[in-house]
Amino acid sequence: MIEQLSEGFFEIFEDGTFQKMDPARLDNVSEDTSLGKYSSALGIDPLLIQLSGKTIVIDPGLGWGLDHTSSYHDTSSVVTNLDIFEISPEDVDLVILSHLHYDHMAGCTYVDENQKTQATFPNARYLVHKEEFDYALTQTGTKYHSKGALYNLDEFYKLIAEKRVDFISQSIFSPLQGISLIKTGGHTPGHLIAKIIDEEEIFYFLGDLVPTEYHLNHYAMKQIDYDPVQTKKTKRFVLNNATEENATLFFYHSLFQKSGRISLNKKNQFTLSQPSSS
Numbered sequence: 175m176i177e178q179l180s181e182g183f184f185e186i187f188e189d190g191t192f193q194k195m196d197p198a199r200l201d202n203v204s205e206d207t208s209l210g211k212y213s214s215a216l217g218i219d220p221l222l223i224q225l226s227g228k229t230i231v232i233d234p235g236l237g238w239g240l241d242h243t244s245s246y247h248d249t250s251s252v253v254t255n256l257d258i259f260e261i262s263p264e265d266v267d268l269v270i271l272s273h274l275h276y277d278h279m280a281g282c283t284y285v286d287e288n289q290k291t292q293a294t295f296p297n298a299r300y301l302v303h304k305e306e307f308d309y310a311l312t313q314t315g316t317k318y319h320s321k322g323a324l325y326n327l328d329e330f331y332k333l334i335a336e337k338r339v340d341f342i343s344q345s346i347f348s349p350l351q352g353i354s355l356i357k358t359g360g361h362t363p364g365h366l367i368a369k370i371i372d373e374e375e376i377f378y379f380l381g382d383l384v385p386t387e388y389h390l391n392h393y394a395m396k397q398i399d400y401d402p403v404q405t406k407k408t409k410r411f412v413l414n415n416a417t418e419e420n421a422t423l424f425f426y427h428s429l430f431q432k433s434g435r436i437s438l439n440k441k442n443q444f445t446l447s448q449p450s451s452s
């Protein structure tokens with residue numbers, strides 16, 4: 175089983191802060207004077223996989239509403255999303271992190287009623303690439319410099335101290351049968367994507383290598399990517415493979431079409447088909 179989860183829609187401001195956004199605003203983006211000028215809209219869509227008897231979450235999101243102090247308890251979060259599938263946080267075996275930007279990993283932890291940081295998934299191993307962690311260490315404490323490219327490891331250190339985190343050093347690593355984690359770099363030095371093979375069907379979780387369907391054919395991350403040349407090269411390589419494999423792609427930040435298969439049209443552009451109903 176592979177299911178795309180959703181924390182909903184957010185507005186990210188120039189200082190890197192997030193605010194939940196009314197999705198109705200997407201109906202008339204062109205008339206919305208602040209959106210696009212002072213902020214950008216994005217979705218936050220983690221992935222749930224059940225494979226080989228294990229339950230896996232990729233990029234657990236912002237963790238919106240998980241903290242005891244939050245006033246957003248009735249909002250959708252990775253935990254309320256799992257509940258729909260009758261999965262509790264205790265059931266999750268593995269959490270895979272494409273990279274350590276805040277909007278992909280803050281949901282790894284929450285603050286409980288005693289103001290203590292706790293692992294959101296108390297029985298899970300957390301997987302991240304070693305190069306990503308090493309780079310993130312050099313970035314914490316430095317001033318946030320570009321939209322969305324924020325590291326905040328304060329709560330992640332707790333997971334490391336509790337020995338819940340495993341660091342990957344290989345460029346391709348398979349944590350269990352059917353899942354390969356492929357280091358792409360580009361967006362961040364240790365960025366990785368996941369390739370999932372479930373009963374001969376192939377799926378990709380692309381993280382911020384291709385954050386939305388718009389990014390299939392547009393390169394709009396110049397200000398954010400650590401190594402833009404690497405991003406461009408790897409993106410083309412991965413998308414060409416995914417086309418040949420007739421794979422289903424999952425986008426983490428899409429506003430409109432969040433998944434689908436791709437093909438190349440006559441202008442050599444990728445077009446996205448409607449997702450299959452499986």
Ligand SMILES: [Zn+2]
Pocket residue numbers: 273275322323361382
């Ligand atoms: Zn990112």
